[in-house]
Structure formats: C-alpha cells, structure tokens
Amino acid sequence: MAVSFDLTGKTAIVTGANTGLGQAVAVALAGAGADVALVGRSSMAETEAAISAAGGRAKSIQADLATIKPVDRVIKETLDWTGRTDILVNNAGIIRRADAIDFTEADWDAVMDVNLKTVFFLCQAFARHLIAEGKGGKIINIASLLSFQGGIRIPSYTASKSGLAGLTRLLACEWASKGINVNAIAPGYFSTNNTEALRNDPDRNAAILGRIPAGHWGQPEELGGAAVFLAATASDYIHGIVLPVDGGWLAR
Numbered sequence: 323m324a325v326s327f328d329l330t331g332k333t334a335i336v337t338g339a340n341t342g343l344g345q346a347v348a349v350a351l352a353g354a355g356a357d358v359a360l361v362g363r364s365s366m367a368e369t370e371a372a373i374s375a376a377g378g379r380a381k382s383i384q385a386d387l388a389t390i391k392p393v394d395r396v397i398k399e400t401l402d403w404t405g406r407t408d409i410l411v412n413n414a415g416i417i418r419r420a421d422a423i424d425f426t427e428a429d430w431d432a433v434m435d436v437n438l439k440t441v442f443f444l445c446q447a448f449a450r451h452l453i454a455e456g457k458g459g460k461i462i463n464i465a466s467l468l469s470f471q472g473g474i475r476i477p478s479y480t481a482s483k484s485g486l487a488g489l490t491r492l493l494a495c496e497w498a499s500k501g502i503n504v505n506a507i508a509p510g511y512f513s514t515n516n517t518e519a520l521r522n523d524p525d526r527n528a529a530i531l532g533r534i535p536a537g538h539w540g541q542p543e544e545l546g547g548a549a550v551f552l553a554a555t556a557s558d559y560i561h562g563i564v565l566p567v568d569g570g571w572l573a574r
C-alpha cells in the first residue's frame with residue numbers, strides 16, 4: 323500500500339486557529355484535503371479566507387477555552403457541520419512571564435487551565451465520540467521545548483508543557499488499542515505573538531538565534547508538514563511521541 327499523507331474526507335478540529343502556529347497548521351491540514359473546524363475566542367476570518375482561497379473548507383467555532391465549558395459544544399458543532407471528526411489539534415495556549423519568586427496564583431491558574439486542563443477534557447470528549455462510533459482518530463498536542471527543558475521566568479508554562487508531554491504519553495497508552503493516535507509536536511522558537519517579547523529583547527533574541535543550528539526563527543508554515551504527517555495514515559504506528567520541530571535546537 324502506498325504511503326499516504328492525504329486527508330481528503332477527514333474533518334480536523336484546530337484550536338487557536340486565528341493566528342500563529344494554529345493558523346499555519348489549519349492551512350496545512352486543509353491543503354492536505356481536510357475540512358477544518360477553526361476553534362477559538364477571536365475571529366477566524368483570516369484563516370477561513372486563506373483556506374477558502376486555496377480551495378479548502380473551513381468553519382469557525384467561537385469558544386473561549388479558558389474553561390472546559392465549551393468542550394462538548396465544540397465536538398457537537400463540528401459533527402453538525404460535516405458529520406464526523408477525525409483529527410484534533412490542541413494548539414491554543416498562553417504564556418505568562420515573571421520570575422518564579424514573584425509568580426502569582428492567577429498566572430499559574432490561567433496558563434494551566436488553557437494549556438493543560440482544557441486540552442485534557444477536549445481529548446476526552448473527542449475520544450469518547452470516536453470510541454462510541456468504533457472509529458480511530460488522531461490527536462496532536464502542541465507541546466514545547468519546555469516539555470524537555472526548564473526555561474526561565476515561565477514556571478506555569480514549563481509545568482503545563484511538561485505536563486502535556488506526560489499526558490500525551492498516558493493517553494497514547496490508553497487509546498492506542500482503540501486506533502486513536504495521540505502524539506505531540508514540540509515547536510522550537512517560532513515567530514508568533516507568543517515569542518514577541520523574546521524577539522524584541524536584543525540580548526535574548528541574539529542568544530536564541532545563536533543556538534539554533536538552522537540559523538533562523540521558525541516560520542509558522544514550517545510546522546505544517548509535521549502536523550500533516552501526524553494526522554495522516556503515514557503515522558498510524560506512531561503513538562505517544564513528542565516530535566521536536568526546532569531547527570536543531572535540542573540537538574545542540
């Protein structure tokens with residue numbers, strides 16, 4: 323059988339798809355043939371237009387993922403749209419920067435809620451549907467280099483992304499036998515809103531760039547290939563990995 327990266331006939335859900343990495347992943351999945359439900363709290367018009375212009379299909383679902391309240395509705399609205407759901411990309415995430423010694427409970431909870439708690443309950447709702455239908459599917463969690471490393475001044479972010487790597491492995495162990503692949507992608511340093519503060523700090527910017535073997539900040543489009551791979555049948559025997567897409571950062 324030929325190796326396939328084709329997602330024609332599949333429906334993907336991508337959270338945080340209005341901008342940055344989520345937008346790039348949504349466009350890449352649509353380019354591989356998937357219908358894409360764009361989930362988030364801001365307007366998805368730009369992503370929807372990019373996908374339509376390229377001949378794909380997308381639908382916006384408004385949802386603030388700071389709580390788990392919208393989780394079941396996201397799955398339901400996707401099913402109401404195409405009648406199916408095959409791929410879930412948990413991309414929405416936030417970061418709060420402060421020295422650990424000064425870090426507040428509010429900054430701890432906000433990050434853990436979006437980056438870890440809502441992700442778990444979205445995975446659960448998605449898998450419950452697939453298992454009820456007797457179908458397999460693909461979950462892709464957007465982790466981070468902070469799933470492997472400590473970082474500085476981002477305690478809740480590092481805890482959430484390290485937790486997400488563990489959660490990815492646990493869910494893979496529980497659901498691989500049901501045909502659900504649970505994997506993660508760990509982006510390196512990409513040029514998005516999330517890293518604006520770092521890129522605007524000349525010292526941090528130079529230090530980061532100096533360590534990336536590829537010699538440049540990742541551009542969001544450079545994440546799309548890994549997402550398509552983990553969403554496609556080409557990766558059917560891959561379970562529980564955290565795949566770095568980092569210009570060689572971790573190899574250094």
Ligand code: NAP
Binds near residue numbers: 343386
């Ligand atoms: P970004 O431009 O800040 O995008 C974050 C996305 O998450 C936005 O779509 C944002 O929506 C959404 N989001 C945040 N809080 C939300 C909420 N309560 N409800 C719904 N959506 C919410 O940054 P990004 O770099 O593309 O980040 C995407 C993912 O990649 C995150 O999980 C991040 O941790 C991870 N990541 C990024 C890098 C990097 O170098 N950029 C590296 C490693 C991992 P709004 O626009 O409405 O806020």
